[in-house]
Amino acid sequence: xxxxxxxxxxxxxxxxxxxxxxxxxxxxxxxxxxxxxxxxxxxxxxxxxxxxxxxxxxxxxxxxxxxxxxxxxxxxxxxxxxxxxxxxxxxxxxxxxxxxxxxxxxxxxxxxxxxxxxxxxxxxxxxxxxxxxxxxxxxxxxxxxxxxxxxxxxxxxxxxxxxxxxxxxxxxxxxxxxxxxxxxxxxxxxxxxxxxx
Numbered sequence: 001x002x003x004x005x006x007x008x009x010x011x012x013x014x015x016x017x018x019x020x021x022x023x024x025x026x027x028x029x030x031x032x033x034x035x036x037x038x039x040x041x042x043x044x045x046x047x048x049x050x051x052x053x054x055x056x057x058x059x060x061x062x063x064x065x066x067x068x069x070x071x072x073x074x075x076x077x078x079x080x081x082x083x084x085x086x087x088x089x090x091x092x093x094x095x096x097x098x099x100x101x102x103x104x105x106x107x108x109x110x111x112x113x114x115x116x117x118x119x120x121x122x123x124x125x126x127x128x129x130x131x132x133x134x135x136x137x138x139x140x141x142x143x144x145x146x147x148x149x150x151x152x153x154x155x156x157x158x159x160x161x162x163x164x165x166x167x168x169x170x171x172x173x174x175x176x177x178x179x180x181x182x183x184x185x186x187x188x189x190x191x192x193x194x195x196x197x
Contacts, residue, residue, distance in 0.1 A: 062077070062078040062079060062080045062089060063077075063079050063080070063188075064079070064080045064081075064082055065079045065080070065081050065082070065187040065188040066081075066082050066083065066187060067083060067182070067185035067186075067187055070178075070185075070186045070187050070188055070189060071187070071188045071189070072188075072189045072191070073188070073189070073190060073191070074190065074191050074192070075092055075093055075094060075095075075113075075177070075190045075191065075192040076091065076092075076093045076190075077091065077190070078090065078091040079091070079187075079188040079190075081179070081181070081187045081188055083181065083182075083187070085122050085123070085124075086120055086121050086122030086123065086124050086158075087119075087120070087121045087122070088117055088118070088119060088120040088121070088124055088156070089117070089118050089119050090115065090117050090179060090188060091115070091116045092113055092114070092115050092177045092179075092188075092190040093113065093114045093116075094111065094112055094113035094114055094192065095111030095112055095113050095170070095192060095194060096111070096112045096113075096114075097109045097111060097112075097194065097195070097196050098110055099196065100195065100196055100197065101197070102196065105172070105196050105197050106196070107171055107172060108169055108170055108171040108172060108194075109169070109170070109172065109194065109196045110167060110168075110169055111133075111143075111167065111168055111169070111170045111194055112146055112165055112166070112167045113133075113143065113165065113166045113167075113177055113192075114163065114164075114165050115131070115164055115165070115166060116161070116162070116163045117156055117161065117162045117163075118161040118162075119159075119161075120156050120157065120158050120159065120160060121158055122158055123155050123156070123157055123158070124155065124156040124181065125154065125155055125181065126152045126153060126154060126155060126156055126162075127152070127154075127183070128143070128144060128145055128152060128166065129142065129183070130179055130180050130181055130182075130183055131143060131166055131177065131178070131179055132177075132178055132180075133168055133170060133175055133176065133177050133178075134175060134176050134178065135170050135171050135173065135174075135175045135194075136171070136173040136174045136175060137171065137173075139171075141168045141169075141170060142168070143166035143167055143168035144166065144167060144168070145164065145165070145166065145167070146165035146166065146167040147167075149164050149165050150164075152164060170194050171194065172194045172195060172196055172197075173193070173194060174191070174192070174193055174194075175191075175192055175193075175194060176189050176190060176191050176192070177189070177190045177192065178190075
């Protein structure tokens with residue numbers, strides 16, 4: 001047995017015999033070993049050619065979203081939204097669907113998202129109409145408050161926190177949820193997947 005990667009050195013017919021494919025495989029293995037050695041043998045050292053921004057070990061750090069530069073992240077992660085009037089952390093989680101693994105998978109399903117807003121530094125005007133979803137075909141959906149949810153306050157005041165659920169019917173596939181607190185400029189986008197299989 002070859003000492004590297006469990007490669008067998010025994011010949012078993014023509015497949016392991018000399019030839020161009022075996023030479024290419026050996027060259028690729030040598031290049032991989034050279035790269036590992038240069039990177040410190042797979043330890044915690046980063047290659048010098050990587051941008052410094054990729055060396056930050058922190059994960060799940062809130063992105064900052066503004067009207068000039070909206071944040072794009074995945075569902076479940078917070079965004080720190082900054083405008084001239086306020087800052088607030090916003091998280092959109094979901095969607096949750098009624099069931100998965102059903103014998104028949106319809107082309108779409110009811111989707112429920114949970115929106116959490118916290119640590120507001122100023123008065124934030126609130127409206128369900130400022131949230132919209134876009135499916136993988138580019139259709140824009142206007143979610144409504146899920147049944148049983150109380151009416152949203154018109155303003156979220158400094159220091160207050162709020163959690164509410166939005167609901168819409170959406171096709172299975174990829175989509176995004178967006179928030180535009182001024183009814184026009186999107187400040188944050190959360191990517192998600194609608195699955196019912």
